[in-house]
Amino acid sequence: MLVLGLETSTSRSSVALVDADRVVASASLGIPRRHGEFIAPAIRFCLEQAQIDVERIGGVAVGVGPGLYTGLRVGIATAQTFAAGLHLPVVGLSGLDVLAFQVRSTSRPICAAIDARRGEVFWAFYRSSPGGVQREGELMIGRAEQLAAEIQSYGEDVLVVGDGALTHREVLAETDAILGGTANGWPEAAGLAELALPRFVREETIRPDQLRPIYLRQADARIGWEVRGRLRGGVGAAGADGADGADEASTS
Amino acid sequence: MLVLGIETSCDETAVGIVEDRFTLQANVIASQVELHAPYGGVVPEVAARAHLDQMLPTVETALAHAGARIGDIDAVAVTSGPGLMGALLVGVSAAKGIALAHDIPLVGVNHLRAHVEASQLEHGELEPPLVALVVSGGHTSIVVMEPDGGFRQLGSTIDDAAGEAFDKIARFIGLDFPGGPEIDRLARGGDPEAYAFPRALMDASYDMSLSGLKTAVIRELRRMEAAGVEPDLADVAASFQEAIVDVQVLKTLRAAADEGLDQVVLAGGVAANSRLRERFTQECDVNGQRLIIPSVPLCTDNGAMVAASGSNLLAAGVTSELCLAADPNLALAG
Numbered sequence: 001m002l003v004l005g006l007e008t009s010t011s012r013s014s015v016a017l018v019d020a021d022r023v024v025a026s027a028s029l030g031i032p033r034r035h036g037e038f039i040a041p042a043i044r045f046c047l048e049q050a051q052i053d054v055e056r057i058g059g060v061a062v063g064v065g066p067g068l069y070t071g072l073r074v075g076i077a078t079a080q081t082f083a084a085g086l087h088l089p090v091v092g093l094s095g096l097d098v099l100a101f102q103v104r105s106t107s108r109p110i111c112a113a114i115d116a117r118r119g120e121v122f123w124a125f126y127r128s129s130p131g132g133v134q135r136e137g138e139l140m141i142g143r144a145e146q147l148a149a150e151i152q153s154y155g156e157d158v159l160v161v162g163d164g165a166l167t168h169r170e171v172l173a174e175t176d177a178i179l180g181g182t183a184n185g186w187p188e189a190a191g192l193a194e195l196a197l198p199r200f201v202r203e204e205t206i207r208p209d210q211l212r213p214i215y216l217r218q219a220d221a222r223i224g225w226e227v228r229g230r231l232r233g234g235v236g237a238a239g240a241d242g243a244d245g246a247d248e249a250s251t252s
Numbered sequence: 253m254l255v256l257g258i259e260t261s262c263d264e265t266a267v268g269i270v271e272d273r274f275t276l277q278a279n280v281i282a283s284q285v286e287l288h289a290p291y292g293g294v295v296p297e298v299a300a301r302a303h304l305d306q307m308l309p310t311v312e313t314a315l316a317h318a319g320a321r322i323g324d325i326d327a328v329a330v331t332s333g334p335g336l337m338g339a340l341l342v343g344v345s346a347a348k349g350i351a352l353a354h355d356i357p358l359v360g361v362n363h364l365r366a367h368v369e370a371s372q373l374e375h376g377e378l379e380p381p382l383v384a385l386v387v388s389g390g391h392t393s394i395v396v397m398e399p400d401g402g403f404r405q406l407g408s409t410i411d412d413a414a415g416e417a418f419d420k421i422a423r424f425i426g427l428d429f430p431g432g433p434e435i436d437r438l439a440r441g442g443d444p445e446a447y448a449f450p451r452a453l454m455d456a457s458y459d460m461s462l463s464g465l466k467t468a469v470i471r472e473l474r475r476m477e478a479a480g481v482e483p484d485l486a487d488v489a490a491s492f493q494e495a496i497v498d499v500q501v502l503k504t505l506r507a508a509a510d511e512g513l514d515q516v517v518l519a520g521g522v523a524a525n526s527r528l529r530e531r532f533t534q535e536c537d538v539n540g541q542r543l544i545i546p547s548v549p550l551c552t553d554n555g556a557m558v559a560a561s562g563s564n565l566l567a568a569g570v571t572s573e574l575c576l577a578a579d580p581n582l583a584l585a586g
């Protein structure tokens with residue numbers, strides 16, 4: 001079974017073709033805001049280099065967040081039309097789960113942390129389990145200081161991975177946490193597809209139209225009350241730019 | 253040749269299907285008006301989320317209307333700009349997913365150009381050169397379509413788009429969003445000459461300014477309120493609308509005269525305004541100019557116009573690479 005993985009929920013974008021034995025092909029880009037331009041050519045690149053026809057793909061796995069909203073939507077919109085057209089089943093996974101899965105060989109508790117911008121972080125805690133990781137608790141969003149307090153109260157030396165750990169290195173260095181480096185800084189499509197593969201085998205899949213991003217913030221969260229007042233006075237299509245939510249919506 | 257067109261530049265998730273450049277097979281629009289109404293304007297993040305929720309269902313509904321399967325589609329066209337970045341990216345990404353899955357050409361379309369070319373679905377092949385006014389909540393532009401099918405922008409609003417001015421005044425006098433249709437309705441019972449609101453016609457340029465008019469209307473309403481005079485809102489709406497229409501008609505027809513063009517196309521959501529249609533019809537009649545206005549469903553943002561414009565590009569041998577970028581400020585080049 002061949003799985004196409006798409007992961008665009010962080011500042012990084014990646015694509016991979018994975019089967020039970022290996023990562024057949026992968027492409028990854030660490031330049032922010034390029035999800036929209038990178039993903040489709042990268043899919044074609046992987047297929048061409050591996051000399052694989054789209055018909056041989058058995059399922060599509062895609063990162064559903066939490067993460068950067070614009071990137072998330074690029075991955076999900078691409079996955080939806082691609083999978084629907086080819087009648088493929090879909091698995092949506094959190095990039096936090098993938099981050100933890102990528103360091104599953106550790107014996108420490110794992111905290112996956114993705115930079116949510118505006119001084120905030122998306123995070124979740126995990127422990128290694130046979131063949132993977134087990135999430136402990138909910139997917140969270142909060143200030144970096146709040147994450148530091150959570151890590152400190154854990155009572156064990158936690159391994160923190162993800163670009164949330166890189167961005168907030170100074171705040172988290174105050175704790176006893178061990179910080180992962182850039183090698184474990186982002187969820188990669190290869191890890192995502194590998195984590196998703198058993199779900200395809202067990203047919204724990206959804207239809208493309210059932211894919212939903214995990215935002216963890218309201219769509220109008222960035223509109224302060226002052227701006228809301230102005231909006232009520234009437235701001236037309238071009239005027240409400242300040243309100244684009246979690247991320248880097250101004251460019252791709 | 254069946255072309256599927258996707259439009260997500262602002263607050264409508266729209267998919268159209270056009271056969272052989274001129275025949276409309278489907279035109280499905282999932283409107284977000286109700287989502288944005290509480291804010292009195294389009295909120296970009298709200299728009300982008302709703303586009304993603306509606307994208308796949310809208311594609312599937314359009315296919316059903318056309319009686320086609322996705323495998324029957326020969327090419328996919330998509331608005332790549334101008335518009336809201338997060339909104340555009342949903343459509344562009346969805347289009348790429350289709351192009352990849354079915355190994356069919358992708359073609360990026362300019363939204364303003366698509367508004368003008370929508371008219372070919374009802375009036376047959378456009379015979380440029382012609383002048384067009386593209387007027388909506390997001391844009392107010394006067395453009396020339398050259399004999400070779402290329403576009404050139406002559407002027408545009410330097411502040412509010414016409415639809416935006418309608419929204420703001422509607423909001424101020426307590427009407428619903430979007431304001432255009434509400435003002436249009438209210439103005440029918442009013443006197444367009446009751447109030448002398450300013451027309452910022454400025455100089456010989458084809459640019460327009462509408463924010464001064466908006467301010468003048470608000471100042472007049474406040475003055476009456478302070479003086480204890482109950483305004484006749486129908487008269488206010490009619491006078492305000494007349495001022496906007498005057499500016500659009502005068503600038504567009506002056507552009508046509510200066511360029512020596514005798515065909516005028518009206519396009520965009522505000523082209524649905526009944527007074528604007530009436531005045532253009534009268535004036536073009538007097539001047540002996542041919543006026544082309546699409547029906548209302550093809551004036552407001554729609555996917556059929558994108559499919560039509562994409563079909564024209566494909567016929568000219570133009571396609572886009574899979575790395576096609578969404579461009580919020582895409583210019584009307586070539």
Ligand SMILES: [Zn+2]
Nearest residue numbers: 363388520553
């Ligand atoms: Zn438009």
